[in-house]
Amino acid sequence: MIFDRALNAAPDRFQVIQLSRYTTWEIGGPTASVVVNTPEELAETVKFLSENSLPWVILGRGSNTLAPTEGWHGVVVLLKGELAEFSFNGSLLTAGGGAHLPSMSGAACSQGLAGLVFAVGIPGTVGGAIFMNAGAYGSSISELVKEVRVLHPGGSIEYLTAEDCGFGYRSSRFQKDDSIVLGVMLGLSDKAVSSGGLRGEAREILRLRRRKFPLHAPNAGSVFRRPDNGSPPGKLIEDCGLKGYRLGGAMVSPVHANFIENTGGATSSDVMRLIELVIHRVRQASGITLKREIRKLGERI
Ligand SMILES: Cc1cc2nc3c(=O)[nH]c(=O)nc-3n(C[C@H](O)[C@H](O)[C@H](O)COP(=O)(O)OP(=O)(O)OC[C@H]3O[C@@H](n4cnc5c(N)ncnc54)[C@H](O)[C@@H]3O)c2cc1C
Known part of the structure; x- marks a missing residue:
């Protein structure tokens, strides 16, 4: 295994982790991992990994990721410490790529700053949200971006505008290259409503999501993107009679058909086979080819 090579190359630096404990689907076997706390540590680590031809990937909260049950062959890089902090300066919110998005959203509400309340139930990091251009209720993170600080694998740092990010x-654009979101600056609004009003809005969003989504079971949010014609994937899947359909430990959620639940012991191959079956059935029934929103660990498109 490549992770043996990583561990042999620098035994003090890398640790073996079980990916099932680092992904919201709770699926995934062993991999080598490294925790980095500062931009300098991250740059030095990525240089080391590249020089030793060790594949690597940044993992946020694993809330949009399907990790292989047999384990991953490279090194998973986890952004912590300074790289997971956030702070406010007036209506500007500055955060490291590893910062927890719902915590940022909650703190913004408490400060009376509007704009990020939509993200209160999106259980990822802000780096993962920039990578995915995460969004909900008609808003997405890209609308708030003032600046994204990026580390290129060669070691250079670049400051990007929202336009540069190709949202x-x-x-x-981060889905097509190896650059790492080191941090972001988001512009919020201090003009809208009171912090009490914003906190109430956040509570209401969380209440609605608990009702609409299968939050009782391990899942990774919406499995499929909305197709170009705007049809909701959940409706297309439900119309094929697939709600509650099981393959191994994976099940099309009876609560919301665009979610796949791990009912206990699901493997990555159960999930992928179920995804392929759903794509096939929906195409047969409607002529629409659904595309995945969730990503396999380390995949590039
Ligand atoms: C219950 C539930 C509800 C959800 N609801 C929503 C929703 O309403 N809207 C929505 O858009 N999504 C939703 N999601 C999906 C998911 O939370 C988002 O896509 C989130 O932004 C992913 O963040 P993450 O840190 O977990 O990313 P991960 O799954 O850890 O990683 C996703 C991808 O981003 C890359 N990445 C992560 N951090 C960085 C970084 N710093 N630099 C470069 N690349 C990076 C990873 O390499 C990987 O390719 C939901 C998920 C769950 C489980």
Whole structure:
């Protein structure tokens, strides 16, 4: 295994982790991992990994990720410490790529700053949200971006505007290259409502999501993107009679058909086979080819 190579190359630096404990689907076997706390540590680590031809990937909260049950062959890099902090300066919110998005959203509400309340139930990091251009209720993170600080694998740091990030629906340029979101600056609004009003809005969003989504079971949010014609994937899947359909430990959620639940012991191959079956059935029934929103660990498109 490559992770043996990583561990042999620098035994003090890398640790073996079980990916099932680092992904919201709770699926995934062993991999080598490294925790980095500062931009300098991150740059030095990525240089080391590249020089030793060790594949690597940044993992946020694993809330949009399917990790292989047999384990991953490279090194998973986890952004912590300074890289997971956030702070406010007036209506500007500055955060490291590893910062927890719902905590940022909650803190913004408490400060009476509007704009990020939509993200209160999106259980990822802000780096993962920039990578995915995460969004909900008609808003997405790209609309708030003032600046994204990026580390290129060669070691250079670049400051990007929202326009430079190539944002689209659940997409960004980061899905096509190896650059790392070191941090972001988001512009919020201090003009809208009181902090009490914003906190109330956040509570209401969380209440609605608990009702609409299968939050009782391990899942990774919406599995499929909305197709170009705007049809909700959940409706297309439900119309094929697939709600509650099981393959191994994976099940199309009876609560919301665009979610796949791990009912206990699901493997990554159960999930992928179920995804392929759903794509096939929906195509047969409607002529629409659904595309995945969730990503396999380390995949590039
Ligand atoms: C219950 C539930 C509800 C959800 N609801 C929503 C929703 O309403 N809207 C929505 O858009 N999504 C939703 N999601 C999906 C998910 O939370 C988002 O896509 C989130 O932004 C992913 O963040 P993450 O840190 O977990 O990313 P991960 O799954 O850890 O990683 C996703 C991708 O981003 C890359 N990445 C992560 N951090 C960085 C970084 N710093 N630099 C470069 N690349 C990086 C990873 O390499 C990987 O390719 C939901 C998920 C769950 C489980």
